[in-house]
Amino acid sequence: MLVKVANITEQQFLGFYDQYSDKLYRYIYFRVGSEELAQDLTSEVFLKSWEYVNRDKASSNKQLANPRAFFYQVARNLITDFYRQKDKSPLSLEEVADKVIADKQDGPLEQAAISLDMESVKAALGRLNEDYRDIVIWRYLDEMEIKEIAQIMEKSDGAVRVLLSRALSNLKGVLNGQLEPQIAEEISVQEQVAGEEAA
Numbered sequence: 001m002l003v004k005v006a007n008i009t010e011q012q013f014l015g016f017y018d019q020y021s022d023k024l025y026r027y028i029y030f031r032v033g034s035e036e037l038a039q040d041l042t043s044e045v046f047l048k049s050w051e052y053v054n055r056d057k058a059s060s061n062k063q064l065a066n067p068r069a070f071f072y073q074v075a076r077n078l079i080t081d082f083y084r085q086k087d088k089s090p091l092s093l094e095e096v097a098d099k100v101i102a103d104k105q106d107g108p109l110e111q112a113a114i115s116l117d118m119e120s121v122k123a124a125l126g127r128l129n130e131d132y133r134d135i136v137i138w139r140y141l142d143e144m145e146i147k148e149i150a151q152i153m154e155k156s157d158g159a160v161r162v163l164l165s166r167a168l169s170n171l172k173g174v175l176n177g178q179l180e181p182q183i184a185e186e187i188s189v190q191e192q193v194a195g196e197e198a199a
Helices: 010-032 035-054 065-088 095-102 106-125 128-140 146-153 157-175 181-198
Strands: none
Touching: 010 035, 010 065, 010 128, 035 065, 035 106, 106 128, 106 157, 128 146, 128 157, 146 157
8 A cells, every 4th residue: 555655644644553553562562571661662653653754744755655564664663772772682572471361261271271382482482583583473473464574674575585484493493492592593693694695
């Protein structure tokens, strides 16, 4: 959906908020592990986006090929800036499993199974590098198409497919106990470079 930035009305922007805010919050929450911080950063995503839309609106010929990809790119940049400014490394995903399980309406046995699965996946995701973690979350939790992920990451579709394949391979290796955390991180960084060179 091609949208001319100068033509975005306040009503249309509010529609984007309604459409994307919950999934953006979930993505940010997976990355920062704090509900309060995720809420703040989600608000900041839309504030910065609104400022972008209104900047030089009269003379702007800018277009958004994919508004959702645009919002996710803003979110990703804000998360990177947050960790850079705070001189912190990204938090583990410890709170995520509890949050997901609390939202489920299953019985105790189902919740126990979900808990075990979420704990394993959460721990494994925490051992991957940032790009691999993002690409898995976007593709399988947010159900994004490869093309959208490519727009967010500013890579070609082919490079994203390679990264996704390698991310899943690393994730599987970590889940099966075949890769130690440090080794998984080193391999994923090496493969990321190889994927970019192949693009």
